[in-house]
Each structure stands twice: as C-alpha cells, then as structure tokens.
Amino acid sequence: MEQGTRKRRSGGRNRAKQAQSAPVRTPDYRQLRHPFRPQNVFSDDEVIAIHKTALRVLEELGIKVLLPEAREIFAKAGATVDDQMVFIGKDIVTDALRTAPASIPISAVNLARAQTYEEGALIFMAGAGCPNATDYKRGRRPGDLKAFTETLKLVQSFDVVHLLSPTTEPQDIPVHLRHYAMTRTQMEYCDKPMFAYARGRKQVQQNFEMVQLGLNLSDADFAASTWITTVINSNSPRLLDNPMAQGIIDYARAGQMPIITPFCLAGAMAPITVSGALALQHAEALACIALSQLARAGAPVSYGGFSSNVDMKSGSPAFGTPEHMKMQIGAGQLARHIGLPWRSAAGAASNIADAQGATESVNGLWGALMANATLTVHSAGWLEGGLSFGYEKFITDIEAMQTLAEMCVQPKASDAEIGFDALADVQPGGHFFATEHTMERYAEAFYAPIVADLNNYGAWEEAGAITADRRATAVWEQALDSYTQPPTGEPVADRLAEYIEKAPNDGGAPVLE
C-alpha cells in the first residue's frame, strides 16, 4: 500500500452492512453509444492510400468469385469477368457506397431489444461459430444442441450482449436440418435480434420463412427491417465462395443484413503489415458490399473485418495483440472514410479463462472502443481463437463488457453531485459513510461485479482460494437457474412446430458447397 494511507482498510463495515439491505442496482445496457472519440493509427493520407490500393486490387487483380450467379451480377454492372475472376472497376464500388445505408434498423420480437446499426452505436455479440463448448462441469466437448441452447440462454440473460450469435455448433444435428433447430432455439429462448449461417439458398430462405412465421410478420414488416443477420467471410486472399456469395445476394434481396467479414491474418492469408492486411480486408469487403448493392440497391450491409496476426512461434492466429488492435483502429478509419457502420471483433487465443484470455479479450474490447466499432463480435466466451465457447470465459468477459458499458454513462459534476456540503460535513481524517450525500446515492453509485471477488486475502483463502474462472462456474449455473423464458417464446415455438416437423420429410436443406 502507499505510505500514509494505512487506515484505508478500516471502516468498510457500515457500507457492507448497508449494502445487504440495499436495492439491487439495475443499470441499462440495452442501447449503448460509444463513450470515446475514435482514435487513429493512420494519417488521412494513409487512409486514402489504403482505400486506393483496395480499389486497385479489385480493378487490376480482381477477386475470384465461385458462384456463377454472382459473376453475372457483376458482369451486368460492367465488371470484367474472365473465367472465375471478376475485375471490379472503381465506379461500381463508388456507386455501391452511395447506396449502402449508413443507418440500419435491427428489429427483434422484443422491441426493447431493437438496435440502430449506425456510427456511434456500441453493439456486442458473444462468441460465434465455435465447434466446441467448454465448461468446468463437463469439460471440453463438441458443441451440441444442449450447449447451443444453454449458451443462448446465457446470452439472453445479460443485456450487454445485444445480438444473438451461433455460439457453439449443434453438431448432434445433421447439417441439412441444423438451421431449423438453431433458428427455433433462438426464437423460443431469446427475444434478441437473430443470426443464421448462410449455407445455401434453401437454408437461407427457410430461415427467413421461420422468422416471418414465428414472429408473425407480414412480408412488408419482414422486409422493412433487419430481423436476422449473417456473417459473410470472404476466403482471403481474394476469393468469395458459393454459399457466401449467395448469402450476400439473398440477404440483400430480403432486406436482411450480412455482416461482411474478411478474416485477414497478417503474415498468413494477408500481407504481413497492418496496412497491407487492411488493404486486402478493405478490398474484399468492398467487393462484397458491391455485390449486395448490385443485388438490391439500398440493401442493409455491414462493412467490417476481423484481422489480426499470426504468432511467430506457433503459427497460430493471435488476438488482443498490438497488431490486432492497430487493425481494429485502422479499420475504423476506413469505415469512417466510406461512411458505413461496421463490425470488429474481440476474443481470446487462450485455451482457458485465465489471465492470458482476459488480457486478450479486454484488449480487443478496448481496441473496438478506440476504433468506434459499431458491432464487436466474439465479445464473450470465445476461447482458443474460436475453437471453443467457454461458459466460464463468457462470464469473465461479461464482467469486462459491463465495465465498459458503464463507461457510456458520463459522471455528473453539478454542485449537488460534487457535494461541497458533504466535503464540509466531514472533518479531516474522517469518512463519508454516513453523509447525506452518500446515503442518497450509495445504492446506485457503483458497478456491482458479478464474478470479481473483492474480499481480502484471508477471507478469499478461507473460502478455498478460488480463481475467477472457477468462481464463474457458479455464476453461469446461477444464470441458467434463474433464466426466464421471454413471453414470446412459447407462442413462437407453437407457430413453428408444424413447419419444423414437416421439414425433414422434404429432405431438409442441403448445405451449398
């Protein structure tokens, strides 16, 4: 401890006593706006240079597009198509950027969960697409419907997660039937904006049908807002595969939002420099945005990317690194340059919810804040670079996210808040426990941690010297215990029952390769 402050450990008893009878603090994390001004890693000229390089890449080097339908769309717009290569002139890109919307309404069955996807919004999505699930009760195992359902219930339980995600893959369900279960589960147990994979036209259309049917939406209501999003990963470098291209087209035509996400690992599938990896990411994202706007001008689409570096020792992707954060901030500059809302990502390469995992994820979250990312994917529970969804990791990440969400509320500094009278009330060396200024505010004053243990060493040791990740087990168990199904859950499931029951008889919907 610092010198001259020895008494600071004493005197907390009053507070603790008061707290036991205090009303529970209920902060509102449902709609957040970025608390910090965006930061820069590049000069304006450098941003322009990266943008111009990306345009040159598309025009001169081209992008390989596997789907004939997508190539035809590009060709019709004037792009040069040579076998599977598509060379996209900058006029096509410029036109697309003119029609792509800067503000996109995202709806949910619960109106209080709606979001406006635009610059300044701060939206979180939990870990997505993990083939495995990890928790300390059952260990690490392949994702199944049970884990998918449980993790969605956890996502539903914390307001700081705004959009649903395919947390962990329900691999116990054949892939041609999986989307029925994934979409139904989201609607039955949650009331937040939904997510679906783009794995071919039939699955995509059926997902749209299920949303409309389940939420009882007219065609016009469904088309008027984004009810469901999908992540579109280009296959860096410069390749757009069949399901991704088709997903862009189908989501655009249905007015639903694809989240464009080149995954550019500097030094592997992208140039080794931050600016080079971003030039590639930007080029691929622009190509996808162009396809969406050519499929339907004005269709909702999210710019974005998920770029980081590889670890030089293991060759594995690394996250929460300086390079990752520089790419987040640089991507934010590019997004503002083209005037579109965008997605970034935070997550951990760590295999467990330890200090490494926390450092990686918290850095990624701060990087997203510095970058003013509209959406931060993989914000909670993303272990092993996405190979597993960690229940405990989810909880320790939620703590970090809630801490940052609290930063969205600026402290006040009115005379009453500063409290000169309180300062006058307390004698030198005294304390503020019982002042009116304190009593009026103590119930709501501070963030209340969900997993952090503030007990002193002795009390902590006596309770078993349990680390935060181990304590997190009880927190997610408790969250599942106290999970409440939203009132929309049962009616939605009823409306979907017949559709889903009949679907397998028609052979389900095969995945497009």
Add this chain to the structure above:
Amino acid sequence: MEQGTRKRRSGGRNRAKQAQSAPVRTPDYRQLRHPFRPQNVFSDDEVIAIHKTALRVLEELGIKVLLPEAREIFAKAGATVDDQMVFIGKDIVTDALRTAPASIPISAVNLARAQTYEEGALIFMAGAGCPNATDYKRGRRPGDLKAFTETLKLVQSFDVVHLLSPTTEPQDIPVHLRHYAMTRTQMEYCDKPMFAYARGRKQVQQNFEMVQLGLNLSDADFAASTWITTVINSNSPRLLDNPMAQGIIDYARAGQMPIITPFCLAGAMAPITVSGALALQHAEALACIALSQLARAGAPVSYGGFSSNVDMKSGSPAFGTPEHMKMQIGAGQLARHIGLPWRSAAGAASNIADAQGATESVNGLWGALMANATLTVHSAGWLEGGLSFGYEKFITDIEAMQTLAEMCVQPKASDAEIGFDALADVQPGGHFFATEHTMERYAEAFYAPIVADLNNYGAWEEAGAITADRRATAVWEQALDSYTQPPTGEPVADRLAEYIEKAPNDGGAPVLE
C-alpha cells in the same frame, strides 16, 4: 470459428520454422509517448466547477496540517492558520501553479533510462509499497530484503518499467535502517531512476546523500535534475501528516520530485460521486503543490491522485472499475486544466493473477492511456489492492504493458508497406508466407509474447493445461536467471559501503510519526 474460414489453421508451419532461426525482435520501450488523444468524461465547464470547488475547499474548509514547519510556511505566504487547520487562499494556489514546472527532467545513472516528466510522456512504475510478496514457489509471505531485491531485479529486466518503486517492503530490516538497504539495493542492482519513502527528514537527507555519493554527483548535478522520487499521500479527507509534509518540503528544497497522491476512495474517505471524489483529490493535491512551491518556487512536483471506489459488498477498495477509470480520465482533465504532468495508477484488487486480476489491471492501464497519465504507478505486480507484490502477476502485467507500449509505434502505410506487389503475387485462396514482402519483415513484424501460449488446445493440454499465471513462474525464474547487473552496480556499492556500514552506529534514522 467463422464460416468460410476453415483453412486458417493450416499453413503456419513455414512461419514457425522460419521463426526458429529468426533474429530476436528487440523493441525499444525505454522512452514512450502516449499513442492516443486524451478522452473526456467531463465538459470543460464541469472541469472548471470541480477546480473551483477544490479552491473553495482549501480556502473555506481548510486542510489539517500536522507539521508546524509546514503551517509556518503556509502562514508566511498569507494562509490563515487556526490551530492545525490551514486555510489556503486561491491566490496562493494560483501562484504555485504558475511556478510548478510543466516539464521535469528525471535522471538515472544510465543516461538511456532518463525520462522527461511532461505531458505526452508515458511512464510506468511497477507495484509499490506492498507489505507482502507472493509467488508460486514460496507462497505468500511478508516482504523481506530478498523479495525486494528479486523484484527490483525483475523491474530492472523489463524496459517497459521506467521508474523504480518500493516493490515490497523489506520488513526483515528495522525501519530506522531500512532506507539504507532500499536505496543501496536500487543502486547496486538497477540503473533506472530511483524511489525512496518520505519517512522523516533524517531518512530523506540520508537517501539524498547516498544517491549523491553512490552516483558520484556534485551538489549542482544532484540539484539540477530529479534523481529520486517519493510518493506523497495526503490522508484523505483533508489531512496532511508529519512525514508527508516534511517530505514535500525536503524534496522541493533538494530539487527532487514528490509525486502527490491523495488516495480518495469514493464512498469511504471521499464523496461517493466521481466528481466529488475528484474535487477532494484535486484540493489535497493543490495544497501539496502549493507547499512544494512555497518551500522552493520552481521545484519539481507531480500532480496526481489515486482514486477509486469501494466495493459495496465487501467494503474493500476496488480497482479497474468503471468508477476508477472515470476518475483516471477526469483527473487527466484536471491535470491539463492546471497544465501539469501527473500520476495515475493501475492495479488489481484480485488476490491472484487470474482473469479478475488481468481485467482489473488492463482496464487501469487503458484508463491511464485514455487519461494520458504521465506516470502510471502499480502497473505490474500489484495484487490484493497493494497488500502483496505478485511475481507471477508482475509477468502477466508486463505482457499487457508491452502490448500497450507497442501501440506507441504507428503502423506505416507507404506503398511499400501496403505491398500492392505482394497482393499481386499471391493467387486467390493462396498465402503470403513466402512473398518477398513477408520475408523482408517477418522477424520484426509482430510483438512476441512472453507468457501468452498460442498453442492449440491439444498441444496445450498435452503440456499440462497450464494457466498463464502458472506459466509465469518459469518466466520470472528465467528473468532472474538471466538478470545482469548493470556495470554501475559494483562501483556504486563500493562507494556506499563505508557510509552504510557506519550508519547503524549513529542510530540510523528514526521514522517521523
């Protein structure tokens, strides 16, 4: 993992192979400048309101000053003194702010370790003042000279720690003799700017004498720069005790820098609001700065504070919380308002180097970046809210600090860096492992982690499923094994030997109560 990116796990082998023969990356963390623009939590008007309230506190409520000599100095300058209470008019404060330097040279026996203490500088100090030490080899125990020496060797080993600190208290040495050992140890084993406690005039003077003697400095050389710093904690609310007041006076007269640090725990020793706690912190800091400038106009002094909130459940101090970060950022606004460099603090309340500890410390580090703090104290190794110095925590924190230090280097975006030619070289779906653009840069491209394990789950599990904190044990052991005494160490120790040998015969230097 995201869809469409399945191949990203393959292909790292080339990189890994190259890395084994790669030259070691040697980034320079010795002199850092803040990479980010400062952020705000208050409007300009609110900053002025807090500042004015602080002036009113000093003028109307006064501050209790135990040391008669300090009261006399204040009285001579026109302050009203009533018994032990000193009422400081705002003219006295304004005059002090006029003479307090905005840029302070901090020197060290190794010139490469010198710092300029001013706005924009980013300076880190490790955990300070911990009564205990914790590591996984020997457990938690009261600090002793061995732990103090070891932790200073660790501090010396990482360039990202810029100033020495009283890491852990050598309690095996009687307090009237302890300063001899603490000062000698710093000079014998380190070559960075030094630290000493202000525990009474005789100790302070002897520390100055030892620095001059050990480093062979003339009176003029010693007085021309800050060679040694001390932390001055006011005893919030509104009390300045004897050793602290005397320390300010003595450091001012010797031209050495006191780091003013009210420790204002909102809801306990300070008002429960962010603005109220900051008003108190600011008032106390201004009183201390005034005393320093009255003792010697133009004397080096650091503005600062360490404010956070208490946990409502346990009554314990909490760190890395939203309130802590808001106070960091608000303190930065106040520092810029009065135009002085300043200290903040990052650290953990956690009892161990787990996810909680990492989240707390990393948040505190980011808060200091957002606040543009000149100096961030307790940046590494500070466990249990300062009650123990953790060796493993030191290592996991160093990783976070080095990651942030890397952010000080902006990525480049010249044509060569972006690498259009490299983009042209690699076919769609290919990789950049062997491109010239990669080969030229791979050795220096990315931050190389010291404790993060990027291996996949299987390899990690096979190696024992060891968490980051457990891996950190080997890292600090290795750092101690490869620790090299700076060339100045032996000669300095020789020069001090006689002084220190004789000191106990004179009764040492008793602590001022």
